[in-house]
Amino acid sequence: MHIVIVDDDKLVSSSLKMILEAETGLEVVGIGSNGQEAIELYRALKPDILLMDIRMDGMSGLEAGAKIIEEDQQAKILFLTTFSDNEYIVKAFQIGAKGYILKQNYESLIPSLKAVYLGQRVFGEEIVSKIPTLHGDSLRKSDLTAFNLSEKEIQIITQVANGLSNKEIAETLYLSEGTVRNYISVILEKLQLRDRTQLAIFYYKHT
Amino acid sequence: MHIVIVDDDKLVSSSLKMILEAETGLEVVGIGSNGQEAIELYRALKPDILLMDIRMDGMSGLEAGAKIIEEDQQAKILFLTTFSDNEYIVKAFQIGAKGYILKQNYESLIPSLKAVYLGQRVFGEEIVSKIPTLHGDSLRKSDLTAFNLSEKEIQIITQVANGLSNKEIAETLYLSEGTVRNYISVILEKLQLRDRTQLAIFYYKHT
DNA sequence: TTCTTGAAATGACAAATGTCATGATTTTGC
DNA sequence: GCAAAATCATGACATTTGTCATTTCAAGAA
Numbered sequence: 256m257h258i259v260i261v262d263d264d265k266l267v268s269s270s271l272k273m274i275l276e277a278e279t280g281l282e283v284v285g286i287g288s289n290g291q292e293a294i295e296l297y298r299a300l301k302p303d304i305l306l307m308d309i310r311m312d313g314m315s316g317l318e319a320g321a322k323i324i325e326e327d328q329q330a331k332i333l334f335l336t337t338f339s340d341n342e343y344i345v346k347a348f349q350i351g352a353k354g355y356i357l358k359q360n361y362e363s364l365i366p367s368l369k370a371v372y373l374g375q376r377v378f379g380e381e382i383v384s385k386i387p388t389l390h391g392d393s394l395r396k397s398d399l400t401a402f403n404l405s406e407k408e409i410q411i412i413t414q415v416a417n418g419l420s421n422k423e424i425a426e427t428l429y430l431s432e433g434t435v436r437n438y439i440s441v442i443l444e445k446l447q448l449r450d451r452t453q454l455a456i457f458y459y460k461h462t
Numbered sequence: 463m464h465i466v467i468v469d470d471d472k473l474v475s476s477s478l479k480m481i482l483e484a485e486t487g488l489e490v491v492g493i494g495s496n497g498q499e500a501i502e503l504y505r506a507l508k509p510d511i512l513l514m515d516i517r518m519d520g521m522s523g524l525e526a527g528a529k530i531i532e533e534d535q536q537a538k539i540l541f542l543t544t545f546s547d548n549e550y551i552v553k554a555f556q557i558g559a560k561g562y563i564l565k566q567n568y569e570s571l572i573p574s575l576k577a578v579y580l581g582q583r584v585f586g587e588e589i590v591s592k593i594p595t596l597h598g599d600s601l602r603k604s605d606l607t608a609f610n611l612s613e614k615e616i617q618i619i620t621q622v623a624n625g626l627s628n629k630e631i632a633e634t635l636y637l638s639e640g641t642v643r644n645y646i647s648v649i650l651e652k653l654q655l656r657d658r659t660q661l662a663i664f665y666y667k668h669t
Numbered sequence: 670t671t672c673t674t675g676a677a678a679t680g681a682c683a684a685a686t687g688t689c690a691t692g693a694t695t696t697t698g699c
Numbered sequence: 700g701c702a703a704a705a706t707c708a709t710g711a712c713a714t715t716t717g718t719c720a721t722t723t724c725a726a727g728a729a
Contacts, residue, residue, distance in 0.1 A: 356582070363580030366573045370584055373570030375563070377582045407676085418660035421716070434677050440717055450685080450716075452659045453625035459666040614706085628686070641707050647687055657687075657715085672729070679722075686715065697704070 256280055256372050259302040261287040261319075262335065263311040271306065271335075271364075278365055290314025297323050297330065303372055309336040309347065309355075321350040333371055354378055404445065411438045415451050416458035463487055463579050466509040468494040468526075469542065470518040474565070478513065485572055497521025504530050504537065510579055516541040516554065516562075528557040540578055561585055611652065618645045622658050623665035 258275060260283055262268040272283045285296045289311050297305055305323065309316040320332045333354040334347050347355050354377035356367055367377040404412070407428075414424040421439070425432040439451060448454050465482060467490055469475040479490045492503045496518050504512055512530065516523040527539045540561040541554050554562050561584035563574055574584040611619070614635075621631040628646070632639040646658060655661050 354582075363577055363582050366576030366580060367582055369573030370570055370577045370582075373573060375561075375570050375574055375577075375584045377577055377584050415659065416663065418656070418663050420657070431678055433679060436715095436717065437677085437719095440719085443717080449625070450627070452622065452662050455659050455662050456623065456625050456666070459663070612705090638708055640709060643685095643687065644689095644707085647689085650687080670729100672727100674725100674727080676725085677723080679720100681720095682718085684715100684717080686713100688712080688714100690711095691709080693706100693708075695704100695706070697702100699701090699703100 256304065256368070257282055257284045257300065257302040258304050258306055258368070259283070259285040259287065259293075259296050259300055260306045261289070261293040261296070261311075261316065262308040263288045264308070267308070267335075274361065274364065275368070281365070281368070290316060290319030293319040294322055298326070301327075303331060304353075304368060305330065305332045306368070307332060307334055309334040317346050317350065320347070320352055324351045331371055333368065333377070348378075404442070408438060408442050408445075411435065412442060412454060412458055415439065416455045418455070463511065463575070464489055464491045464507065464509040465511050465513055465575070466490070466492040466494065466500070466503045466507055467513045468496070468500040468503070468518070468523065469515040470495045471515075474515070478571075481568065481571065482575075488572070488575070497523060497526030500526040501529055505533070508534075510538065511560075511575060512537065512539045513575070514539060514541055516543040524553055524557065527554070527559055531558045538578055540575065540584070555585075611649070615645060615649050615652075618642065619649060619661060619665055622646065623662045625662070 258281060260268045260271050260275075262271070265288065268286050268288070272286065275281045275283055284302055285300050287293050287296045291314050293305065293307055293314075293316070296302075305320075307316040307320065316334060320334070323332065324330050328351075331353045332351075333356060334352055335356055353371045353375075354367060356364060356377065370377050410428060411424060414427060419427065421432050421435045424430075425435045428435070430438075439454070443449065443451075443454060446454065446457060448457060465488060467475045467478050467482075469478070472495065475493050475495070479493065482488045482490055491509055492507050494500050494503045498521050500512065500514055500521075500523065503509075512527075514523040514527065523541060527537075527541070530539065531537050535558075539559045540563060541559055542563055542565050560578045560582075561574060563571060563584065577584050617635060618631060621634060626634065628639050628642045631637075632642045635642070637645075646661070650656065650658075650661060653661070653664060655664060
């Protein structure tokens with residue numbers, strides 16, 4: 256399996272090369288350090304998999320990836336990044352990347368590479384929550400604790416995000432309308448938002 | 463890595479067992495043949511991964527999976543199936559399964575198992591096309607024409623979905639605030655919605 | 670017990686929102 | 700040119716929304 260690695264941190268790319276080549280059957284055939292090089296290397300070497308940092312100086316991995324996939328629909332690109340970012344995850348999905356892995360999670364790199372090689376798509380845990388229509392009914396614990404939101408507040412946010420008016424929320428949760436207003440007021444303050452519409456938007460962006 | 467296999471075709475489950483145990487580090491600790499057994503086996507054995515047919519007589523793999531994940535949020539379930547089905551794929555995703563693999567694709571089974579074990583999610587190529595559109599920056603043409611929305615109306619909707627107030631939208635688009643209100647009123651009527659919050663929600667659900 | 674804390678409610682208020690009727694202006698088709 | 704459209708604007712109005720100060724009440728902690 257031929258692999259090209261592209262990362263603007265040389266240290267990362269050479270460590271990756273070592274890790275990968277410890278495995279028989281894997282061969283790192285090229286190393287690059289920016290988006291432009293990624294495109295050139297891909298064209299020249301046609302690797303089975305392109306392992307690329309999503310964030311790089313100059314042309315980002317995403318841009319490069321989009322271009323490469325445009326040229327070769329079959330291209331198998333696995334993105335690497337050090338942190339999970341909403342925007343990136345969704346975009347990576349959109350351009351048709353085969354996967355997305357956090358660098359921290361280096362043990363899962365080889366199995367993921369193989370799975371991708373064999374036609375699977377591999378994504379970290381985070382991806383699922385970022386996909387709109389598959390939302391569950393409530394915000395993830397991780398998101399809510401980060402903002403000190405109580406259980407009840409979450410319930411209210413969820414109702415707002417379902418498009419209910421204060422009166423309707425009051426009926427649903429057996430509270431008075433005024434109480435619901437108070438809750439929302441507090442929530443908006445906590446989240447630094449202005450009105451319920453922004454709150455609903457927040458919900459959909461963090462779910 | 464401890465694995466439990468559940469498939470109503472004994473032939474399949476025993477072949478799988480053989481394939482898996484050829485790999486060092488993998489141990490099939492239990493085999494079941496229906497959803498009910500899957501639940502019992504999971505409770506009793508707490509395997510690292512549950513490899514389960516999605517379609518089975520009696521309780522389906524999907525139902526069993528939902529129940530198991532309900533009991534143990536950490537449960538790692540990888541579904542197996544012989545054909546790709548829209549319903550199933552999306553449902554599997556929704557209940558929180560870690561993956562979905564076609565039986566035909568047996569070479570990718572082991573790498574996929576490992577990737578899942580290490581915290582990834584693995585899905586076949588098909589999945590992507592089945593996932594409702596991920597949101598980008600504007601409504602798709604298809605969506606807007608379906609509702610007879612004009613160019614200007616789309617602009618307004620977009621601003622609402624960005625969380626702007628009427629006054630802000632007016633400034634952005636060089637209109638009076640009243641005009642913006644009128645536009646929104648018409649849009650809400652067209653889309654059968656009640657207020658701007660529902661409009662923002664609509665936007666994020668159709669984008 | 671008394672004190673404190675948190676959840677829920679109230680009422681008053683200003684601001685934002687949505688609806689409606691109407692009118693001015695511009696664009697477009699014929 | 701003229702009529703029929705969009706397009707943009709107003710003003711009046713009822714409702715909803717968000718803020719704030721204050722109160723009630725119950726459960727714990729002292």
